[in-house]
Amino acid sequence: MMAQDAPRSMPIAGDIVIAKRAGSKSAYTLSVVPGPAQLRMPSYDRAMAMASRLAAVVAVDVWVQEGRGSWLAAEYRSASPGLLPSRYH
Numbered sequence: 395m396m397a398q399d400a401p402r403s404m405p406i407a408g409d410i411v412i413a414k415r416a417g418s419k420s421a422y423t424l425s426v427v428p429g430p431a432q433l434r435m436p437s438y439d440r441a442m443a444m445a446s447r448l449a450a451v452v453a454v455d456v457w458v459q460e461g462r463g464s465w466l467a468a469e470y471r472s473a474s475p476g477l478l479p480s481r482y483h
Contacts, residue, residue, distance in 0.1 A: 405457040413459040
């Protein structure tokens with residue numbers, strides 16, 4: 395019996411994460427999991443646009459970090475859209 399696929403609840407290696415920059419009202423950063431912040435963007439809209447373009451090129455998913463250890467899937471571009479076999483949860 396095969397395990398059913400379940401939606402992923404967090405990014406995996408290679409995915410792009412958008413996070414609000416600490417201490418800023420409107421700046422956001424982009425990072426590639428598992429790395430540190432690599433790009434700083436002046437607004438959420440610009441961060442999302444850049445992340446979307448990058449994700450389309452390398453076929454990865456885009457996530458928004460909502461807090462420490464909390465993510466929201468923003469865009470699925472990977473081969474298996476947002477799915478990871480349930481054994482990884």
